Amino acid sequence: MSSWIVTSIWLIPAAPLAFSLLILSLTNSRRAAAAGLAITGQIAALAMSILAFLPTLQTPGFREVHNFTWFTFGDQALRLGWVLDPLAAAMLIMITLVGLCIFVFSAGYMAEDKNFTRFFAYLSFFSGAMLGVVIANSLLLLFVSWELVGLASYLLIGFWIERPSAAAAAKKAFITTRIGDLGFFLGMLWLYHASGTLLFYDNGNGALEPNGLLKIGSSVTLVALLIFCGAVGKSGQFPLHVWLPDAMEGPTPVSALIHAATMVAAGVFLVARVYPLFSLGAVNGVTPSLTVVVSIGVVTALMASLIALAQFDIKRILAYSTVSQLGLMMVSLGVGGVAAGIMHLIAHGFFKALLFLGAGSVIHGLHHEQDIRKMGALRWIMPVTFLTYTVGMMNLSGVPFFFSGGWTKEEILHRTAEWPLSRLPHYLMLAGVVLTALYMTRQVIYVFFGSKRDASAPHESPGVMTMPLIILAACSIILAIFLTPAWPCLHAYLNGEPAHLDLSALVQPMLFLSLVLVAAGIGLGWLMYRNAGEIDPLARAQPGLFRFLENKMWIDEFYEHTFIACSRVVAHLSDFLDRYFWDGLVSLFSGIAQAFAVLSKGFDDHAINARVDDTTTGARRFGRLIAAGHSGQIQAYLGAIALGMLLLLVLYAWLA
Amino acid sequence: MNATLQLFLIISSALFSIGLLATLSRRHAIFILIGIELMLAAANLNFIVFWRFGSQQQQPTGVMVAIFSIAIAAAEAAVGLALVIAIYRHYRTTNVDKFDSLKG
Numbered sequence: 001m002s003s004w005i006v007t008s009i010w011l012i013p014a015a016p017l018a019f020s021l022l023i024l025s026l027t028n029s030r031r032a033a034a035a036g037l038a039i040t041g042q043i044a045a046l047a048m049s050i051l052a053f054l055p056t057l058q059t060p061g062f063r064e065v066h067n068f069t070w071f072t073f074g075d076q077a078l079r080l081g082w083v084l085d086p087l088a089a090a091m092l093i094m095i096t097l098v099g100l101c102i103f104v105f106s107a108g109y110m111a112e113d114k115n116f117t118r119f120f121a122y123l124s125f126f127s128g129a130m131l132g133v134v135i136a137n138s139l140l141l142l143f144v145s146w147e148l149v150g151l152a153s154y155l156l157i158g159f160w161i162e163r164p165s166a167a168a169a170a171k172k173a174f175i176t177t178r179i180g181d182l183g184f185f186l187g188m189l190w191l192y193h194a195s196g197t198l199l200f201y202d203n204g205n206g207a208l209e210p211n212g213l214l215k216i217g218s219s220v221t222l223v224a225l226l227i228f229c230g231a232v233g234k235s236g237q238f239p240l241h242v243w244l245p246d247a248m249e250g251p252t253p254v255s256a257l258i259h260a261a262t263m264v265a266a267g268v269f270l271v272a273r274v275y276p277l278f279s280l281g282a283v284n285g286v287t288p289s290l291t292v293v294v295s296i297g298v299v300t301a302l303m304a305s306l307i308a309l310a311q312f313d314i315k316r317i318l319a320y321s322t323v324s325q326l327g328l329m330m331v332s333l334g335v336g337g338v339a340a341g342i343m344h345l346i347a348h349g350f351f352k353a354l355l356f357l358g359a360g361s362v363i364h365g366l367h368h369e370q371d372i373r374k375m376g377a378l379r380w381i382m383p384v385t386f387l388t389y390t391v392g393m394m395n396l397s398g399v400p401f402f403f404s405g406g407w408t409k410e411e412i413l414h415r416t417a418e419w420p421l422s423r424l425p426h427y428l429m430l431a432g433v434v435l436t437a438l439y440m441t442r443q444v445i446y447v448f449f450g451s452k453r454d455a456s457a458p459h460e461s462p463g464v465m466t467m468p469l470i471i472l473a474a475c476s477i478i479l480a481i482f483l484t485p486a487w488p489c490l491h492a493y494l495n496g497e498p499a500h501l502d503l504s505a506l507v508q509p510m511l512f513l514s515l516v517l518v519a520a521g522i523g524l525g526w527l528m529y530r531n532a533g534e535i536d537p538l539a540r541a542q543p544g545l546f547r548f549l550e551n552k553m554w555i556d557e558f559y560e561h562t563f564i565a566c567s568r569v570v571a572h573l574s575d576f577l578d579r580y581f582w583d584g585l586v587s588l589f590s591g592i593a594q595a596f597a598v599l600s601k602g603f604d605d606h607a608i609n610a611r612v613d614d615t616t617t618g619a620r621r622f623g624r625l626i627a628a629g630h631s632g633q634i635q636a637y638l639g640a641i642a643l644g645m646l647l648l649l650v651l652y653a654w655l656a
Numbered sequence: 657m658n659a660t661l662q663l664f665l666i667i668s669s670a671l672f673s674i675g676l677l678a679t680l681s682r683r684h685a686i687f688i689l690i691g692i693e694l695m696l697a698a699a700n701l702n703f704i705v706f707w708r709f710g711s712q713q714q715q716p717t718g719v720m721v722a723i724f725s726i727a728i729a730a731a732e733a734a735v736g737l738a739l740v741i742a743i744y745r746h747y748r749t750t751n752v753d754k755f756d757s758l759k760g
Contacts, residue, residue, distance in 0.1 A: 073716050632756030635688075639680050 005052050006064040006084045009135050012048045012092060013145070016041045016128035023121040034117035035107040038124045042100045045131060049092035056089040061496025065137050065201045079199055083137035086494050087342060091134045091269060094346045097475065098261040098353045099127045101468035105357050106253040108464035109364055113251075119159060123257065126152035130262035133269065139188050139198040139207070142273070146184075146234070146266060150177050153263050157250040169249035176243040180233020187226025191277075194219050200273065208276040216280070224277045224289040227270065228296075235267025235326045238300040242556055245319040252360030255315055259322045260353035268329045268345050272338050284420045285336045291421065294334030298425050301327030303553065305435040309442070309538065310549035313370050314359045317443050321396060322352060324432065328412060331425055337415030339494040344408035346490075347479055351395035351405050354472035358389035361461040361469065362447060372446040379448040382460045386448050388469040393444050395476050397437040398518050400511060404476050407483035409433065410514050411491070417510070430517055437521025438528075445529045664705040672698035685740045685750040689733065696729045 019041030023034045056062040067081030103123060110119055129152050132145030158170025191207055192198055194216040199206045206212050216223065231237070236244035244264070248255055258264060271278065271293065278289045301324045308320035325348050332341035363370055365382055379386040395405030413433070416426040460466070482489040485508070528537050539546040548554070675694030682688050700722040707718020744750050 073719060075714065633753065634755070635680055635752060642676055642680065 003064055003066070005055060006082065007066045009048075009052055009066070009082050009084055012045050012052070012096075012135065013128045013131035015044045015048070016124040016131065020121045020124035020128060023117055023124060026117050028115070028117055031116045034120045035103075038120040039100070039103050039107070041124050042096060042103050042127060045127070046093075046096035046100055049089070049096045052084055053089045053093055056084065056086050057493070060492070062086065063201065065199075067137065067199060067202055078140070079138065079197070079202075080141045081137035081199055081202075082135045082141075083201055084135070086496065087269075087272060088134050090342065090346060090490070090494065091265070092131065094349045095127065095130055095134065095261045095265075098349050098472070099257065101472050102253050102256050102261070102353060102357065105256075105360065105465050105468040106251075108462055109253055109360055110251060115159070119156075119251070122152060122155050122159070123253070126156060126257060126262055130266065133266050137200050137206075139191060139200070139274075142270070143184065143188060146230070146270075147181070149263055149266055150174060150181070150234075153177075153247070153258055156254040156258075157247045159250055159254065163249070166249040169243075169246040173243040173247050176240050177233040180229045180231070180240055183226045183229025184231075184233075187223050187229070190219065190223050190226060191216070194223065208274065213276060213280050216277070220277055220280045221287065221289050224274070224287075225292060227274055227277065228289065228293060231267035231270045231330075232296065233267070234270070235264045235330070236300075236323050237267070237296050237327065237330060238303060239555075241300060241304065241323050242559065244323055245316050245552070248313070248315040248319055252315065252356060252363060255319070256353045256356035256360065259319065259356060260349045264322060264326055265345055265349060268326060268333065268341060271330070271333050272342055275333070275338055278333075279336070286419075286421050290334045290336070292334075294331055294419070294425055297327045297330030297332075297334055298428050299327070300324065301331065301432050302428055302435075305432050305439065307549050307552050308439040309435065310536070310546050312372055312536075314362065314372050314375070314443065314447065315356070315370060317372070317439060318352070318355055318359060321355075321436065321439070322348075324436065325352070325396070328409070328429065328432065331429060332412040332415055335415050335419040335425065337412060339491045340408065340411040340415050342494055343483060343490055344405075344412055347395070347404035347408045347476065347483065350472055350476040350479060351392045351403075354388060354469060354476060355392040355396065357465070357469055357472065358385050358392060361385045361465055362389075364461050364465065365458045367458075372443060375447045376450040377448070378458060381458050384460060384466045384469065388466075388473040389448070390444065391473040391476065393440045397440050397521065398433055398514060400515060400518075402477055402480055404479040404483050406514075406518075407480055407485070410511060411483075411485070413514060414510055430513075433514060433517045434521040434524075437518045438525045441522050441525025442529045445525065450531075661705065661709045664701065664709075668698045668701040668705065671695075671701065683751050683753055685743065685752055686737075688752065689736045689740065692736070693729065693733065696725065696732075700725055 016038075019037050023037050026034055026037075063083065063085040065081055065083045067079050069077045070080050071078055103120075106119065106123065110116055113119060126149065129145050129148035133142055133149060136142035136145060154170050154174040157173050158166050160166045188198065195207045195212045196215065197205065197207055197212060200208045202209070202212075204211050207216070213220070233240045244259075247258055250258070278293065279285075279287060281287060282290070304320045304323035304327060308317050308324065311317045311320060325344070329341045329344050329348070332338075332344060362375065362378065362382065362385060365378075365385070366375060369375065391403070395403040398406045398409040400406035400410055413426065413429060416429050417423070419425060481487075483491075536546065539550075551557070672695050675691045675696075675698060678691030678694065679688050680691075682691060703718045703722045703725070705718075707713070707716075710718075740750060743755065747754055
């Protein structure tokens, strides 16, 4: 038995976390040491993930848990644990591998930053927290790691703290995800109340196993939806997607980490992890909570790909594409294709990291220019970046055969076609495929083709930055081998079945359909944007629609004028109450007291004081002496209290 | 070393003294808040230790009090930080030596 790997699997998240603390203790000038330590930690985690991956390959449907008691509370024991199953093992490999590439890239990208060491400490922390989410076998442990991921994203999005926009974006990301987390927390409490355990798997008594599910009973829909709130916040689903594009304020490697390997993946992973809660009592594979997941996913995917059409910031386009791809994954989970959704998540992790790092390379080469209208004709100047970026774009657009993204998207479309409730998601997702191909073609044409629109001298990035690009591009192509329907290796692995080689599955109508759609998207993009200049062709043809999309459908403004305005009104109201009502009451009473004081002063001065003054010099001198002890400083008073307490203690000890 | 009641009490009184010292000697308002938090932590530790070594371990009274006090401490920290910000806006400093308007 290889259960030693399960009992020591906690080392995988612990390694990056420990290295993060180590880096924090370095001084700011030890740059090489910081980068080296962070990369070492990541390599260690990757090596251990591969060790953990091996036993899951041998037995289909492998699942081992290691639970332990954290503390006992009256007669209730709070138990935590880790789990190793195909889902966790595949995610571990993806996160550590993509993370490693991003770490190496950062060493080049951030080379001139003055807070280099702090950056690597945060990166390590981020990766460690995410690995904790993946191996948790308890909703509580998952929640703790989940919040650590949130904290790390806050620190990294606001890394350039001197920019007010970065600070605002960090705050927005933190608060928006917190709204979702509130639901998650309530769901967790409810789950504990209903099932009496927060463990996922516990020899048949865990919350996701038959006995536990039986205890939850009819409240399962509510629990599932509350937990889904957390996933909506973290994975940037509508209506809480607003933080994700703003998170572009962080350094580009951070965007890659957030959008590919860690933060947004957590939401999709959470839904996949607690999937039995969603699918309990399913009739024909449909439950109310899964229908909600599908609807949210469809709305998110379409909305984001429309907005992406009208953005000019190279990173923002990618950000919206992430939002739409996450929507697609949610749809897949909702229609019952858990394996397909997770496969797309893993493939997306590779190619989205590739795209973001490619964008980072472009931005670096153009001296921090992010507007695609000011780029152009970079294909000869940055050949490596161009080629790898094209691979990423093909993946994202869903070109089948050689690109992993194509196969997984294909499988998701397949699953949506089989959804018994309605065909609408299927058709809308087909439209989404065309839109994705269209906006990615637009971006590539703007950045790499056409005429040179930038005055500065762009240059190709150094090897430390192009190497990760090449590795990620290679990974996303190699991964395609394991994703084809002819040899559904990863699919079978995630579902715990043996895989069969069946070449006939390669030929199916859906494949041709998606090939046609992708070709249509790319062709349309080529036609529309071939000669695009400063003014977007869509803006010329449909100015009103373009403005609507360019301003992100005014969702931010809508929130500004409804929810935020409401809370501002409440704040003003309580400020007013505080200032005028309560303050007024206090003033009234003090006024009454003052009136008495004036009265008694008059009495004092005229009736009593007339001759007594002369006899009080001694008292006055004593009073001045005491007043000198009153410095007005709060610490002096506190010190006196402490001294008094000490004296009392001594007195007590002496008497007793 | 055995975990005895005395050992925990020594730890918690050390924690309390460190917190008190920080509160008394630091000049930065935020460090004073941190010192106060340390003293609260020492008190919480005492609650739990006396419950753990007491006779009625079936009722989780000590933990309940500690959880309540942690919740209150969180609220108190929020108010404290808000006060620090308000004071900073008024005096443009967080050095507590400069605040002596209580002086008689």
